[in-house]
Amino acid sequence: HSKYKPFQAIAKPDRRWPDQRIEAAPLWCSVDLRDGNQALIEPMTARQKSRLWDQLVKVGFKEIEVGFPSASSHDFNFVRELIENDRIPEDVTIQVLVQARQELIEKTFEALKGARRAVVHVYNSTSTVQREQVFGLDRQGIIDIAVNGAELVQACADKYPETEWVFEYSPESFTGTEIDFALEVVNAVTAVWQPTPEKPVIINLPATVEMSTPNVYADQIEWFCDNVARRDSLLISLHTHNDRGCGVAAAELGVMAGADRVEGTLMGNGERTGNMDVVTMAMNLYSQGVDPKLNLANMDEIIQTVKECTQLPVHPRHPWAGELVFTAFSGSHQDAIKKCLAQQEGRDHWDVAYLPIDPADIGRSYQEVIRINSQSGKGGIAYVLQRDYGYEIPRWLSVDFSGSVQAHAEESEAEVGPEAIFDLFQKTYLNG
Numbered sequence: 001h002s003k004y005k006p007f008q009a010i011a012k013p014d015r016r017w018p019d020q021r022i023e024a025a026p027l028w029c030s031v032d033l034r035d036g037n038q039a040l041i042e043p044m045t046a047r048q049k050s051r052l053w054d055q056l057v058k059v060g061f062k063e064i065e066v067g068f069p070s071a072s073s074h075d076f077n078f079v080r081e082l083i084e085n086d087r088i089p090e091d092v093t094i095q096v097l098v099q100a101r102q103e104l105i106e107k108t109f110e111a112l113k114g115a116r117r118a119v120v121h122v123y124n125s126t127s128t129v130q131r132e133q134v135f136g137l138d139r140q141g142i143i144d145i146a147v148n149g150a151e152l153v154q155a156c157a158d159k160y161p162e163t164e165w166v167f168e169y170s171p172e173s174f175t176g177t178e179i180d181f182a183l184e185v186v187n188a189v190t191a192v193w194q195p196t197p198e199k200p201v202i203i204n205l206p207a208t209v210e211m212s213t214p215n216v217y218a219d220q221i222e223w224f225c226d227n228v229a230r231r232d233s234l235l236i237s238l239h240t241h242n243d244r245g246c247g248v249a250a251a252e253l254g255v256m257a258g259a260d261r262v263e264g265t266l267m268g269n270g271e272r273t274g275n276m277d278v279v280t281m282a283m284n285l286y287s288q289g290v291d292p293k294l295n296l297a298n299m300d301e302i303i304q305t306v307k308e309c310t311q312l313p314v315h316p317r318h319p320w321a322g323e324l325v326f327t328a329f330s331g332s333h334q335d336a337i338k339k340c341l342a343q344q345e346g347r348d349h350w351d352v353a354y355l356p357i358d359p360a361d362i363g364r365s366y367q368e369v370i371r372i373n374s375q376s377g378k379g380g381i382a383y384v385l386q387r388d389y390g391y392e393i394p395r396w397l398s399v400d401f402s403g404s405v406q407a408h409a410e411e412s413e414a415e416v417g418p419e420a421i422f423d424l425f426q427k428t429y430l431n432g
């Protein structure tokens with residue numbers, strides 16, 4: 001709903017690498033209520049889950065992993081609540097996680113009784129370290145767990161034909177698994193499920209722990225897409241964590257390498273350093289003129305909900321969302337922004353230095369853009385006087401006045417608000 005085409009300014013240099021951009025949004029799956037929740041100091045209450053669910057639906061997620069119902073009675077009850085109270089919109093599918101173990105799979109299907117459509121996400125760990133040190137199994141032992149899990153999922157699904165079932169399999173700790181072995185496990189699972197292009201299954205390839213630079217993860221995804229059996233009947237899904245701070249980059253490169261779907265959370269809450277932040281990735285797409293197919297227009301509401309439900313703060317410099325990200329303190333930035341904003345009138349595209357998008361696109365205002373402290377220059381100060389008090393001051397006066405504002409800021413060692421600036425202006429030039 002932007003007034004402007006976003007990010008024309010920054011998209012321009014990108015045109016030199018036209019094949020190195022994501023052309024369309026991936027399918028998104030929110031894992032806030034599962035991976036996000038399991039990482040919290042205090043897991044969400046039923047009320048918090050319910051509130052976050054409503055927000056995720058409002059943001060426009062079409063697939064939402066709502067919990068691990070066989071492992072937690074709270075998750076079980078939450079799934080029942082959604083189904084029994086008819087809270088799942090027609091175009092939204094709930095997803096639940098389960099380990100590849102018989103009693104857990106059976107309980108999971110009980111939790112889902114009566115669902116119109118559901119994704120059953122089954123996983124087992126395949127990495128060398130887990131295989132050798134946690135399970136004490138060889139490769140065949142791990143394949144057997146996955147195949148038995150897939151068979152049990154199929155058998156349970158057959159018992160509840162009234163639900164439209166979608167199956168998802170994760171070789172957990174994919175990035176710590178020999179890739180040829182990961183491929184073997186996945187091929188064994190899909191041989192059980194026999195997907196077709198009309199009824200695909202989701203193969204999720206988690207960077208359970210981020211272990212490499214994002215290009216390596218992307219290479220793994222590309223290799224996997226090229227070599228996996230039945231590629232046309234699979235949705236390749238990414239699930240990255242942020243241990244090296246590159247969860248978003250890895251997902252972006254993974255999509256460019258051929259993946260169809262991305263799992264992540266709002267603001268990146270999740271185990272350890274978090275899951276891939278969907279807000280950042282979606283806004284990155286938006287800023288390059290690609291419709292992210294998520295509605296982030298009311299960013300403050302989203303942040304408020306996430307904060308209240310997770311009890312975690314959002315960093316003021318969080319990409320796109322933090323409260324300081326559309327704020328310029330330095331004089332040269334303020335000057336450039338002021339000049340560019342003055343030329344925006346009548347344009348159809350956004351082209352303002354230092355502001356990669358129009359802050360209004362996510363419900364922020366220009367009021368936040370220029371704030372004054374001891375680092376600020378004449379441009380910003382003139383802008384505030386004009387914006388808030390209608391005073392268009394000549395250049396010589398802004399040069400003169402900026403000295404007084406700077407002195408005031410240094411003395412008070414604080415930001416100088418518009419009222420204090422005007423007060424000083426009156427005292428200095430308008431006889432009090």
Ligand code: KIV
Binds near residue numbers: 035097123173209239
């Ligand atoms: O990070 C991970 O590997 C997971 C799986 C259970 C998909 O959360």
Ligand code: ZN
Binds near residue numbers: 206239
């Ligand atoms: Zn995870």
